[in-house]
Amino acid sequence: MADIRVAVAGASGRMGRMLIEAALGAEGIVLGAAFDRPGAPFIGRDAGEMAGAATGIAITDDAHAAIAAADCVIDFTRPEGTLQHLALARELGKAMVIGTTGFDADGKAAIAEAARSIPVVFAPNMAVGVNAVFKVLEVAARILSEGYDVEVIEAHHRFKVDAPSGTALRMGEVVARELGRDLDACAIYGREGHTGERKPETIGFSTIRGGDVVGDHTVLFAGIGERIEITHKSGSRMPYALGSLRAARFLQGRDSGLFDMQDVLGLR
Template sequence: MNQVRIAIAGASGRMGRMLIEATLKADDAVLVAAFERPESTFIGKDAGDLVGSSCGVTITSDVAEGLAKADCLIDFTRPEGTLQHLALARAAGCGMVIGTTGFSAEGKAEIAAAARDIPVVFAPNMAVGVNAVFKLLDVAARILNEDYDVEIIEAHHRLKVDAPSGTALRMGEVVAGALGRDLESCAIYGREGVTGERDGQTIGFATVRGGDIVGDHTVLFAGIGERIEITHKSGSRMPYASGSLRAARFLAAHKAGLFDMQDVLGLK
């Protein structure tokens, strides 16, 4: 069995640890590198110790050296760090799975440019269940059409720095696309004071931050006399890690190109 050689950025973070655990448990993947910032106290430690299972892979800040022996880098860090890693992955000819959110238009353009040389899966949410929900939202929006108001409610832990979440925004894009709307022009991200009646062409977003909520997303289609709610709730980060490994396996069959989880799951 050919094993996919995995490198993980942000090894000591919540997602980094989950990715290490998932990789160490997988029969068809092997952890070959784990990265942290130079000032991290985890530099020099065994990456497996973060999840209670030593593996012989030392956490390092030398990304270029680590990528030389990897097939795929999985990155759930911050936009600025991810783009630095992307440039190094491109130079190394290493594929990349990007779960980081909060990119600017310029950052997304950099990802698209790098994908001309290396294979990249870039998605706001790697969980298989969430991507099934994206498909359901497309179908629901086309059926319900213009007769239902759309509101998207998302909740995450207190440490999340961007809002709305990348997943919520992608949900909005899916619904807007199915309805023939442009999300950038029809999205409403907050309401306060006397706002007047709701414009039926808008898509509203509401954001909740608190505690240790992993991630809850609900899309509400509100009609006259009925409501339809499509909800996904994450109980842990393991679905994101499992989906990321699935994406890494997918990339092993590609030399270059920009993909998302809908491609990985064959939903397009």
């Protein structure tokens, strides 16, 4: 199959730079464009500068032109920006990989609607290892369905703007589904003061923000006399970038549809 030309959104940011580095070394992937919001610090500079490679592609603030120059847009920016880029991708008939988190119900509905016209991979975490953990959690939740309290603990860097993380929420959703619970009804996002005894049907979330933590996630099944912890720790953003490129390859040749990394990895 022909090489896939990708356009990287948020190219000046930490994840954008990692995506560019990964794309430059990936088989079957070509960096078609890199773009960012007007006023971003690297507008006009070579997209490969931070990776120590000259690409001949300047980071632009013209999102329309950047998306038009590619087959697939990869976006890890913020919900409001991602939805603007999604509208352009839909207008131009381009595939899109969305790693942005923090969407509200309307944002998620907009993504689902766009996927009726273009192919979209939308996942809270693109790392292959994290998606393997999602599958492990399905099995663990079925086995530990009685007598175990469930808590989800996550840690990220000080710059992350949403909490709990999309990955933590997906972990909670996976466990809740296997236990026959509605996460919206049973989730506890904070405890303070006199809370009373823990209700066994709840799923708790704890959030840590600080320093440069890339992303740590643990699901704790706490029983009487034992604890089972299923943990994933990210040492860099490269796993997210590599998973995103895998998602872009998955979308090649598809006309429309909404997919996630479980589809990309054949874990359904």
